[in-house]
Amino acid sequence: MTAAPTIQAPRLGEPYLLTPGPLTTSFPVKQAMLRDWGSWDDDFRAMTQEMRDRLLAMLGAGADAFDCVPMQGSGSFSVEAMLGSFVPRDGKALVLANGAYGQRSAQTLAYLGRDYVLMDKGDYLPPRGDEVARILADDPAITHVVAIHCETSSGILNPVEEISEVVYGAGRKLLVDSMSAFGAIDLKVADVRYEAMVSSANKCIEGVPGFGFIIARKTELEAAKGNSHSLSLDVHAQWAHMNKTGQWRFTPPTHVVAAFLEALRAHEVEGGVAGRGARYRRNRDVMVDGMRALGFETLLKDRWLSPIIVTFFCPADPNFDFARFYELMKAKGFIIYPGKLTVVDSFRIGCIGQMDEHIMRQVVTAAKESLAAMGVSDATPPALALQERAKLAA
Template identity: 30%
Template structure:
């Protein structure tokens, strides 16, 4: 028999996140058939709330995807370019590389713009790369690179791309709801219910600028399930093309109600305050950030493991105290760890993180 989780844990991973009691109640709401008017009203309302939350109801539409953020990302990548055109991807981490891998599997031509992992994107060099290849139709970039905690200059990149007549695709999975996202300049913006919007994992979305409609209509379907045009056409009519994750949509609807009551600017300020509180504490504990502070976002902090501290031992000590931290990825595996500050966390939760770290770091050396 599997071991049951018998006590509340504070999740410091970049999704899933802790949710409020109201969102938890909503996921256990009434059973709904997705072909009945009750669900159609729910889906239509959730889509409207999502567009309203970001002030884009007049300029954008949205496709809700039953799947993790990667499912919505794949949906957007597959719709990003027409036949014979190229997708340029800014690659400075695990999630930039993920877009390249998605495109490669779909046999979409990709121009990889390699950028150092822990340095600013060289905008002048990127502009030269965009100008050099007339086949480039869309420029793609990760907003918050979760593998390092770097926040890429999406606004500047989007302005540059549009100046050269390119579409813009942004992976905002771990930033939307916590960082300002320049949606007016973005054609395809990917997000997740289960990160900074405080819903559950397994539900994601693509915000689509209405100006994209003519281009999308001329692009081939590259997937049966993850076809953006199919999702948009059906959802705009109030019906999903396939059986969706009904309970997750119920929970997301409740989470969007909470965001509306709080207000997006207040939510963004709350994330900045969280990051500042935790980072002051990390400094007091002598923990070194992986990335320069000026490049960091406000949803996650990547920290170097102190000499002699093993990640597994630190993780286990923190988990015994009720806090779940996250390992480093790729080349940073075993040398750093990550603490995400997403979801329904209180100031008491955050100060508890710092107390638990102070106790757990010495145990990580054993």
């Protein structure tokens, strides 16, 4: 039987981070950073190898065809490394965008001088397989499709399995940005075919910021030699050096790796992807039910709600002011996230990190008390927000 996770309150005065990463981490993860490590030392090389092995194990059956390449920097560094290494200089990518992170991939490709076409679904509709199939049929020059697993601009969980089927049905290759989903939502290679995916230390594994990682087919890693535009972001070079020496090519974030390895061990104890995902889904369901009881409405219908982060419309009540709401929530120990909607005002609440359903009930209570402090009796959104959601669902 899987052990129940031990959720630890932040230290006195330290708020919960209700964001999609960085997030609230456990004491053991923090404590792992209290020691210094030599990047060349055999102990640290063993830590790096254990980390890579544990990440690959999450892919399930077929993982032996893949390898894991950690990359220094924020998650966006690893996304750029993936795109610059696996999209050939004479290739062309179709970027599926429905929020800021799809747009960022397109911007990255533009910086890299890679040809691409953008399918922009606005901010909050999922790209669907039939739409992707039509674009691929009309443009034989497209070699790769770039999909965002969970678009945290809205909290939407995109249908990557459906997208993968049409991509490979058309003889193309899929690259997945699973930055905010990997570790809590399955991306097993027996279920979803892709050439490479990318994620980060400070998301659903519950580590701290400092590096990301690319998991790719070994055949793609071999073929990537010479593709990269960058010395430091060359995935093939990092992979080849790491497999030859056990070391990172350049100074690794040693303390962050130690923390991440501790987080990976806790992830396994919790039940792996299934256990972590179940806790996050329960967090979401308890929090959403409670917020709806106060009158708040979610941007997305339940079908598309991810267990990572949820977007809520701001109330129509003229007494509601997000800046004050934010400060009131922070004073109660919860840091929430601004929204990114362009038509109506919104905010977001994350479901990931060292939190469980009991903490989420406290979040709802804090929201209720904050509304009362502002003189807001009902959190119902303006009619325009509901009209916008109706259009999105159409």
